[in-house]
Amino acid sequence: MLHQIEGAQAIAHAVAMCRPKVVCAYPITPQTHIVEKLGEMVHAGEVENCAFINVESEMAALSVAIGSQASGVRSYTATSSQGLLYMMEAVYNASGMQLPIVMTLGNRTIGAPLNIWNDHSDAMSARDAGWLMLFAETNQEALDLHIQAFKIAETVGCPVMVCVDGFILTHAYEGVDLPTQDAVDEFLPPYNPDVRLDISNPCAMGMMVSPEYFTEVKYLAHLRQQNALKIIDQTAKQFAQKFGRESGGLVRYYGDPNADTVIVAMGSVIGTVKDVIDELNAAGGKFAILTIVSYRPLPVEEIRAALSNAKRVIVLEKAFALGRGGVLAQEVELALMPFSGEFLSVIAGIGGRPITRTLLRQFFTQETYPEKTTFLGLNHKVVDIMSRME
Amino acid sequence: MSLTVGDRLNKAEEAVQARVKRHNSLTSGHRACQGCGEALAARCALDAAYNATGGKIVVVNATGCLEVFTTPYPDNAWGVPWLHSLFGNAPAVATGAAAAFAARGDHEMRVIAQGGDGGTTDIGMGCLSGMFERNDDVLYICYNNEAYMNTGVQRSSSTPALSRTATTFPIKQYMGNDPMSGKCVPKIAMAHGIPYVATATIGDIRDFERKVVKAIHMRGARYIEVYSPCPLGWGSQPCDTVRLARLVVRCGLYPLFEAENGKISSVTKIENLIPVEDYLRPQKRFAHLFGKNADPEHIKVIQKIADANIEEYNLTGGC
The missing domain is CATH 3.40.50.920 (Rossmann fold)
Incomplete structure (x- = not known):
């Protein structure tokens, strides 16, 4: 059934149906409506066992998600523009540690001059940060890509940035088809990573790697990204089969x-x-x-x-x-x-x-x-x- | 009675560190310098917390010496689950970990975040304040060695008055770190009204352990700053690490106190007050205050800081 809702709300519904356990919120235009809606849903008890954390900066938003994802739970945040730059150190860190966080980037330009409107300068600033980056064409695809993003991220072991044009999509009201929770649950299995902060299997995450191993670590990360091409394609096909519409994929x-x-x-x-x-x-x-x-x-x-x-x-x-x-x-x-x-x-x-x-x-x-x-x-x-x- | 091991015949008084069966959360073989106060403090803190919780702790580490000397891949000196993310975000990462364990229904797990003074009082201050004001369920331990040691001894906002660092190098026209600069992060923590704030030193292991155990059993945001000498950065003898940690308390430059919900709840009295000179003299970072061309007024500036502490915290008076 089609719902006439704002793009940001469509994304919030999609994220909620993916059952995140931690959602971090920090306001920056134009992504703000997404986390506002998620806050409302979490506070109303519509997202089970989920913490909604109002943080003090984008740096903290992604850092909290790094901590929660590394502790073994699905984590989400959203940002735009200057916010992405402010958290950039953590952006590289999340991918370097292979943490499958999903983040929405409500695309907006970067100042100076100050300008809150849409372009892709923010996304381009993160193009070499080691995240998978998917661009949505419509609000329906924005919704669908978020559901696919969690699956892709967790399969590949790499964070995914879902890029959604600020205002043009985030603030536009369009008819979108909201899938059922059951269908999303069948598509996206619970998140149970092998490696996490765990007292029964203590490990050190985020170690210092010297020149004799560094190239190999980065080469393997590159191979994972190459392998992600197959996973992204496969996930889009599985999505089409399950939900009956084409969304996502490579091109x-x-x-x-x-x-x-x-x-x-x-x-x-x-x-x-x-x-x-x-x-x-x-x-x-x-x-x-x-x-x-x-x-x-x-x-x-x-x-x-x-x-x-x-x-x-x-x-x-x-x-x-x-x-x-x-x-x-x-x-x-x-x-x-x-x-x-x-x-x-x-x-x-x-x-x-x-x-x-x-x-x-x-x-x-x-x-x-x-x-x-x-x-x-x-x-x-x-x-x-x-x-x-x- | 020994400040280190306690009374071995009285098990209730015995330090965790004195026990043969301590956990060794930070085990031997790591790459810290000889006499490293931070390594000593970290092992004491985590062993005490490990012992108190039956091993239900995970640790988040800010970038710094402690991270670098313990985890040069593929070696790992930690006997507890441990995560390093960045320099300035350890409090936020710990917040995420605490939220995750709560969401998993694991309410017994305790999250400890730790870092040096640079990572805590400077670059980590925003995240630390956020963690405090939300009262997130994290015990944050700051190993204060009063400068950026990992990068080669540069000044931090925790560097003491007139101290020599690589970025406050004394010359004829400049006597070292500005005595009017710096901030008291324990007081800033108290201003957030968090359940527990304490200062400690590695000169009194049992007092430090007691504070860690007290804090680990509480919920919400807790902050402990532990004074941890750095022989390399301070130009002190490795064998003087523990001694300096005692002298700094005895001269009044490092008040030991606890605060609960924003109010001071206990202060450690100074038993044998000494002049600051006795504390400053063994450290090369203060050598420019002595020599034959030194101006005795500079020592007085530091003595005034100690005197102000003694008055503010009533360090020598009766209860």
């Missing part, structure tokens, strides 16, 4: 199977791109979109298979590396090498700037592209005024 292809132009993107912008592609293809165009759901690990083989026959690849992303350009673009370009077609990078939707169908249509149908990297909708008048002020 999704939509549009003309023999497209000349393939757009690559992540997150909620996919919906807008699909609409534009539908229009263009109806008018005789040959367009498609490749959605990357799993950004970490990056499914290089799947990306290559989907793009290698395209005449033009356009990577559309909501983040970029100052002084270099698109981040996802670099990774996709590297995955495609050698690529004989045209390769374009589009930076769009930074700091909450709307990505409209008009802007996309204009860009996708341009005759030629003078620049390899384009800032979509860049207002040159404003640039001129600001540069004169500097």
Whole structure:
């Protein structure tokens, strides 16, 4: 049955149905509604044996989750933007210790200048932190990915960050299908890790590793991430079987199977791109979109298979590396090498700037592209005024 | 009676450390320096807690010497479940562990968090205060050696007046750590109104053990700061570690007290008061206060701190 609820609430319901034992909350826009709703549910006794802990910072939020997960219970927290940066030391620590924490990242840009709106700069800051990173396209997928995330995390032995576009998804009311608790229980078995803080089997966790072992530790972590490609794919298939809908996985292809132009993107912008592609293809165009759901690990083989026959690849992303350009673009370009077609990078939707169908249509149908990297909708008048002020 | 072993003929008075069958929570063979006060304090604290709880303890450790010298992979010197996460988050990690055991229905388990003064009074202060104000069920033990020893003896907010560290190195124009700086974390802990706060030293093992046992049986947030000399950082002889821990109390620079629910509940009186000079002189970190060019006024500055403690805590007067 479809429920007309806010994205944040859909996520909270999904997390609650996964029966976490510890939920840590610290406010930062735009993820806050998720933990607010979870607090309400925990305090009402709707989540069994669960502690809801209001902490004093994001550093503490993830650190509490590290302590509880290491003590053998399913743990969850959520953050955004500056909050992710503030907890970054613990982000690396959680993955280094192979703790399968699930965290929602309500995607928001990073200041200065201060800006609370959506883009993917925060996620990109954590791209090398050793977490699995999944991007949701819709509120339904955000809900579904959280249920899958706990299973993936616990199977792989690695934390999962579920990236959900701030405001565009977190604050949007959409019809979502809430699965039954029984179905979630059948899909996600109880969490019983072999290694935890346990007096019957005392062990030391978080030891110091010197140069003679460090490379091996990191290499094994890399292999686990490579192996996660299979687990993420498998989990999406199991999910589809159990819940009767496609969600998650590694990548999704939509549009003309023999497209000349393939757009690559992540997150909620996919919906807008699909609409534009539908229009263009109806008018005789040959367009498609490749959605990357799993950004970490990056499914290089799947990306290559989907793009290698395209005449033009356009990577559309909501983040970029100052002084270099698109981040996802670099990774996709590297995955495609050698690529004989045209390769374009589009930076769009930074700091909450709307990505409209008009802007996309204009860009996708341009005759030629003078620049390899384009800032979509860049207002040159404003640039001129600001540069004169500097 | 010995401050270390107690009365061996009276089992009730005997220190846990004096027992042949102590658990050795921190076992021998670790890589601490000779005369390390922190290693001694950690073993005493955890053995006492282990003994008092029948072994139902888990330990969360902040980054620092104690973590580094005990767990160089694949060696592990801990005889208890032990977790190290980061430098500044041990109180929060311990909060998570306590919440997890409660959620598992394991209400007998006790969580101990431990760290040095840098990890506790500086970088860990935010998480520590959070753990205190929520009254999370954690006993936090700070092994105070008055500087960042693991990184090479830099100043912390626990470094004493006019002390030499690598970042407060005395020169002609500068006499060492600013006497007006620093903070009293036991008092900050008390201001949170938590059930138990205590100071202790490794110069009086039985007093320290008693405080640990008292704290481990309580619930909620508890804080013990134990003065733990560092021969390497202080330029003191390894054989003087325990002696310095006694002299610091006798001169009034380190008041020993307990506080319950924000109020002082006991103070250890000084039996044979000594001038601070007797405590400072054996340590190279204060050597610049002595030499032939030294200004006697500087010793007076430190003596004033001790005198203020003696007055504030009534360390020499009757009850």
